[in-house]
Amino acid sequence: xxxxxxxxxxxxxxxxxxxxxNRVVGxxxxxxxxxxxxxxxxxxxxxxxxxxxxxxxxxxxxxxxxLPFKEDLSTFKIEDDKWQKSIDYNIDRPVVFWGLHACDIxxxxxxxxxLLHSVYPMPYYAAKRKNMFIIGIDCEPQPFCFCRSMGxxxxxxxxxxxxxxxxxxxxxxxxxxxxxNFLRELKTADALEEDHILYMKKVDExxxxxxxxxxxxxxxxxxxxxxQSEVWHQWGDKCLSCGSCSxxxxxxxxxxxxxxxxxxxxxxxxxxxxxxxxxxxFAEVAGGHNFRPLRHNxxxxxxxxxxRGFVEAFEESLCVGCGRCGETCLAGxxxxxxIASVKTGSKE
Amino acid sequence: MKHQLKFVDVTxxxxxQQRRKQDLASFEHTFRSEIMSVQPLTEMETxxxxxxxxxxxxxQFSFFPGQFVMLEIAGIGEAPFSISSSPSIRGExxxxxRKVGNLTNFLSKMGRGVHVGIRGPFGTGxxxxxxxxxxxxxxxxxxxLVPLRSPIAYVQExxxxxxxxxxxxGSKSAEQLLFTYQYDxxxxxxxxxxxxxxxxxxxxxxxxxxxxxxxSEILTGRQxxxxxxxxxxxxxxxxxxxxxxxxxxxxxxxxxxxFVSLERRMHCGMGKCCRCNxxxxxxxxxxxxxxxxxxxxxxxAI
Ligand SMILES: Cc1cc2nc3c(=O)[nH]c(=O)nc-3n(C[C@H](O)[C@H](O)[C@H](O)COP(=O)(O)OP(=O)(O)OC[C@H]3O[C@@H](n4cnc5c(N)ncnc54)[C@H](O)[C@@H]3O)c2cc1C
Ligand code: SF4
Ligand code: SF4
Ligand code: FES
Numbered sequence: 001x002x003x004x005x006x007x008x009x010x011x012x013x014x015x016x017x018x019x020x021x022n023r024v025v026g027x028x029x030x031x032x033x034x035x036x037x038x039x040x041x042x043x044x045x046x047x048x049x050x051x052x053x054x055x056x057x058x059x060x061x062x063x064x065x066x067l068p069f070k071e072d073l074s075t076f077k078i079e080d081d082k083w084q085k086s087i088d089y090n091i092d093r094p095v096v097f098w099g100l101h102a103c104d105i106x107x108x109x110x111x112x113x114x115l116l117h118s119v120y121p122m123p124y125y126a127a128k129r130k131n132m133f134i135i136g137i138d139c140e141p142q143p144f145c146f147c148r149s150m151g152x153x154x155x156x157x158x159x160x161x162x163x164x165x166x167x168x169x170x171x172x173x174x175x176x177x178x179x180x181n182f183l184r185e186l187k188t189a190d191a192l193e194e195d196h197i198l199y200m201k202k203v204d205e206x207x208x209x210x211x212x213x214x215x216x217x218x219x220x221x222x223x224x225x226x227x228q229s230e231v232w233h234q235w236g237d238k239c240l241s242c243g244s245c246s247x248x249x250x251x252x253x254x255x256x257x258x259x260x261x262x263x264x265x266x267x268x269x270x271x272x273x274x275x276x277x278x279x280x281x282f283a284e285v286a287g288g289h290n291f292r293p294l295r296h297n298x299x300x301x302x303x304x305x306x307x308r309g310f311v312e313a314f315e316e317s318l319c320v321g322c323g324r325c326g327e328t329c330l331a332g333x334x335x336x337x338x339i340a341s342v343k344t345g346s347k348e
Numbered sequence: 349m350k351h352q353l354k355f356v357d358v359t360x361x362x363x364x365q366q367r368r369k370q371d372l373a374s375f376e377h378t379f380r381s382e383i384m385s386v387q388p389l390t391e392m393e394t395x396x397x398x399x400x401x402x403x404x405x406x407x408q409f410s411f412f413p414g415q416f417v418m419l420e421i422a423g424i425g426e427a428p429f430s431i432s433s434s435p436s437i438r439g440e441x442x443x444x445x446r447k448v449g450n451l452t453n454f455l456s457k458m459g460r461g462v463h464v465g466i467r468g469p470f471g472t473g474x475x476x477x478x479x480x481x482x483x484x485x486x487x488x489x490x491x492x493l494v495p496l497r498s499p500i501a502y503v504q505e506x507x508x509x510x511x512x513x514x515x516x517x518g519s520k521s522a523e524q525l526l527f528t529y530q531y532d533x534x535x536x537x538x539x540x541x542x543x544x545x546x547x548x549x550x551x552x553x554x555x556x557x558x559x560x561x562x563x564s565e566i567l568t569g570r571q572x573x574x575x576x577x578x579x580x581x582x583x584x585x586x587x588x589x590x591x592x593x594x595x596x597x598x599x600x601x602x603x604x605x606x607f608v609s610l611e612r613r614m615h616c617g618m619g620k621c622c623r624c625n626x627x628x629x630x631x632x633x634x635x636x637x638x639x640x641x642x643x644x645x646x647x648x649a650i
Binding site for chain 2 (some may be wrong): 018074076081082083089094123126256259260282288312322
């Protein structure tokens with residue numbers, strides 16, 4: 001990794017160089033909530049001043065740009081009994097992600113493990129993932145963030161460039177030659193010892209700001225032992241099975257497939273839609289048998305997949321601790337409380 | 349245009365054809381296939397013989413007993429079905445399909461010559477070669493006979509490699525019995541066919557009751573050596589597994605020699621949609637065929 005610094009004004013120049021020829025997606029202010037606090041979202045940006053570099057978090061992750069909620073896997077031309085299938089991975093140019101936080105970069109790295117680096121890699125994701133240019137940016141822990149517990153508070157790979165605000169200037173980590181070439185156009189300086197010290201001080205301060213945490217020690221084993229625990233029923237009683245938690249989760253990728261015939265009967269499409277394991281028919285099969293018929297069965301499964309199964313398969317959990325699910329849940333179910341309750345055997 | 353990022357085209361095919369499981373292009377590739385014959389078995393179930401159209405694809409398409417394919421009808425849907433034919437025939441599968449919903453009802457109205465899409469084969473199969481020299485118990489409840497027809501065909505074609513072979517087949521009623529036209533052929537190949545009905549009409553002369561009744565008759569009073577050298581394959585509705593596996597276990601059939609085929613909802617067959625997960629094991633990749641030891645260690649498996 002290469003480290004450099006540049007003056008703050010330079011960032012706008014970098015944006016103009018990049019945005020002149022490429023599609024850029026970044027955090028913008030979308031609306032205000034009832035306390036007049038901004039609500040942020042990842043959107044296409046054309047002007048540098050639209051990007052909210054000090055955004056807290058977005059309600060929805062950047063997922064829709066690489067795992068759209070609805071996406072055609074293929075389309076058909078139909079004539080009598082015969083059909084012609086065409087496949088499109090639904091991307092035609094690279095996308096620059098401007099200002100992803102470490103958690104969201106780590107979420108991509110986790111998705112890579114199952115969607116890129118396992119058997120049957122998924123081309124729809126691969127095509128988009130291989131066409132990303134990612135600029136990461138440091139963040140301030142919010143009350144619901146427990147990324148540090150999940151080891152996702154810093155990103156070690158999976159981005160091109162990562163910038164950290166050191167007050168007067170930005171400290172930059174450069175991971176790819178594409179990023180390096182962009183930076184040639186700016187006035188940069190090699191990072192000096194004093195910059196390193198400032199950077200480490202910043203990291204230290206960030207560490208102290210975390211309030212939410214979960215204890216992951218032996219978590220896979222504990223979940224295995226506590227499979228029959230009463231607390232799952234208690235959480236199940238609260239859960240509305242709405243699936244919002246999966247919707248806002250940067251690491252949830254489960255889906256369903258549906259086919260529809262076009263209105264002119266001359267074509268058809270096969271559509272993939274993201275789904276949630278908390279929704280009632282997720283595991284229902286022909287004949288009406290449902291393998292997870294009750295709310296607590298499904299809620300529990302979501303935790304087992306994330307904090308046990310994925311760990312067994314990939315040595316890390318399928319959660320980056322961004323806290324979005326807990327913030328969104330109308331029943332107020334948060335990961336940190338659920339995990340803590342499984343350990344103590346009681347919800348309170 | 350110096351600062352325009354280069355577009356990476358993942359559709360650009362590598363010069364060397366990669367293995368199907370690694371190749372991006374194979375993900376959504378369906379083998380164009382044709383329905384060659386349609387044979388209704390009962391009011392609900394029909395057998396479809398489906399053949400891949402492209403000769404090169406046909407040569408490459410082979411499967412193990414126990415594996416499944418995804419069958420697609422453009423615009424209607426795609427669903428998993430067990431292959432129900434002999435593994436020695438390449439490029440062609442027989443599927444026995446029950447009418448339960450959208451796709452399966454639509455299919456029941458289709459005739460010969462219609463083009464459908466096939467993806468696969470997917471999942472694990474029964475380790476037939478490992479079973480050489482052993483006794484085999486094939487235990488099916490209802491539609492569970494469908495996936496068993498493939499190992500049965502294998503046994504017929506390699507009959508000398510197996511010792512005693514028993515099929516235990518439980519069905520609700522005589523009208524729902526599947527593949528009745530093959531029973532004589534199976535018996536001719538020295539395969540014992542034990543059929544038991546839950547509800548028998550006046551014309552039925554055979555045993556009546558639950559499948560476990562026939563099974564216990566076959567298993568009771570054997571030499572110890574028989575139990576240790578017997579493989580069991582179990583297919584059927586979820587409730588059946590519990591009782592059958594419990595009984596096999598009581599007779600000390602080794603857990604690694606008991607195989608079950610699990611059914612789950614499946615939307616991809618490739619470990620991506622997560623619909624088939626048991627705990628966090630993908631039934632489509634690690635299964636649908638599991639040995640009983642593995643099943644015991646999966647939460648909520650049966
Ligand atoms: C490994 C495997 C092997 C199978 N083998 C056979 C077979 O040999 N013969 C046979 O008749 N059936 C088999 N099935 C079941 C078959 O997949 C379903 O009957 C089929 O999906 C129903 O599709 P449909 O569009 O007609 O039903 P729908 O109209 O979609 O729904 C009807 C019912 O089927 C369930 N269902 C929908 N999609 C799926 C799905 N992808 N997987 C499972 N259940 C689903 C729904 O929950 C609903 O209860 C198998 C299933 C699996 C997982
Ligand atoms: S489970 Fe919740 S905290 Fe974890 S990554 Fe998903 S949304 Fe974030
Ligand atoms: S945990 Fe909350 S967000 Fe998730 S399904 Fe239940 S009620 Fe909805
Ligand atoms: S069927 Fe999609 S993951 Fe198994």
